[in-house]
Amino acid sequence: MRLLIVEDEKRLAVSLARGLTAEGFAVDVVHDGLEGLHRAGDGGYDLVILDIMLPGMNGYRVCAALRAAGHEVPILMLTAKDGEYDEAEGLDTGADDYLTKPFSYVVLVARVRALLRRRGAKTAAPVLTVGSLRVDTAARRVHRGEDEYALTAKEFAVLEQLALRAGQVVSKAEILEHVWDFAYDGDPNIVEVYISTLRRKLGASLIRTVRGAGYLLEAG
Secondary structure (H helix, E strand, O other): OOEEEOOOHHHHHHHHHHHHOOOOOEEEOOOOOOHHHHHHOOOOEEEEEOOOOOOOHHHHHHHHHHHHHOOOOEEEEOOOOOOHHHHHHHHHHHOOEEEEEOOHHHHHHHHHHHHHHHHHHHOOOOEEEEEEEEEEOOOOOEEEEEEOOOHHHHHHHHHHHHHOOOOOOOOOHHHHHHHHHHHHHOOOOHEEEEEEHHHHOOOOOOOEEEOOOEEEEEOO
């Protein structure tokens, strides 16, 4: 995975690059908005970490220019500002997520990994088949055998995460991160509620609880 860091605080940029390199990523660093736009526009990056306050061109304009040119690379914005206005402006220009400085490095890595997983999910096969279960991620429809089942948006999202990793155990934390966002701070038992609903609608044997680990979608 190749990451691009566009950050004019050189000490921070170097620190992030070293840490992410140690995590197994290939990392490039630039300190200017125009250079960041040029690098990101050339493609080849799996994710861009983009500061807002940059010389040459600010992060909002870089992000907007990339989206206008059709680039869909995930963008994680960094800002020293705080407030709903800045978050909304960043997301309106096409950013996928944002972090306010100062932030925890652990949180940054988690956000990066979450965005990369979501990108992988979007490029996966549109119809996921697990035994008699078919999950059409494009049309948002679910069939088991000849029967179609109506699911709410959240129910579908939970089932989709399980189907993407069919045969593997998916933890409650991973489901929360993908379906409710990394920053969700409500009751984590909400996942159990949705799992129970899916079992009631689709069949109790379809989703197995692996005690202390998570949930497993089995062919049935």
